[in-house]
Amino acid sequence: QLQLVESGGGLVQPGGSLRLSCAASGFTLDYYAIGWFRQAPGKEREVVSCISSSGGSTDYGDSVKGRFTISRDNAKNTVYLEMNSLKPEDTAVYYCAADQDYGLLAGGSGYAEVWGQGTLVTVSE
16 A cells, blocks of 8 residues: 655744655655645645655745755655744645656646645644
């Protein structure tokens, strides 16, 4: 069974940092692009960041550019999202997704072969 499991969410104060992890099981991430998405209450899901299978290409949503960094460690079958200078508007459930089509993920269609269950990030005093 193909699975992605996110971890690392939690409560953090504004200006703080968190690192999210997305671990794959049942398949190898070597040939998959990975995307991080988020959905806040009452809002549509948005693309946060994507990384190609090789790690050579990355994309970021305008609201997180310069603050978030996506990376991958294929040896550990894991992708990370380093989040710095967090703001209350970053509060959302964060999901990772895997697909062999980088453009599909980065384009924000919402389609991906595998989705994780999500991890909640809350930025508040």
